[in-house]
Amino acid sequence: MKWLKKREIAMLYLLNSKFYGSSFTFFEALALLEVFFGRRVARNRIKYFIKTGIIIKVSEDRYRVKSISEVIEEEVIPYLIKRSERLRRRTRLSP
Numbered sequence: 001m002k003w004l005k006k007r008e009i010a011m012l013y014l015l016n017s018k019f020y021g022s023s024f025t026f027f028e029a030l031a032l033l034e035v036f037f038g039r040r041v042a043r044n045r046i047k048y049f050i051k052t053g054i055i056i057k058v059s060e061d062r063y064r065v066k067s068i069s070e071v072i073e074e075e076v077i078p079y080l081i082k083r084s085e086r087l088r089r090r091t092r093l094s095p
């Protein structure tokens with residue numbers, strides 16, 4: 001997974017503050033985010049969040065959002081561990 005951009009973190013924060021612990025529809029999330037980011041950007045980022053698993057499909061038209069700490073624990077920390085292992089290997093190999 002690529003790093004989240006500042007805009008995506010802001011969107012995730014807005015979704016968490018409004019919908020964390022409850023389910024919502026795609027259009028409810030779109031209505032919340034399009035006020036701040038525009039319809040096209042909001043729609044594309046929601047689709048990206050669904051594709052990457054940040055927003056989880058609960059039923060046919062209902063979704064649930066992961067908390068920001070869950071996203072960091074599941075996506076960013078493993079990346080940092082792999083990166084540190086690669087750097088250690090490189091430093092051992094270089095004279």
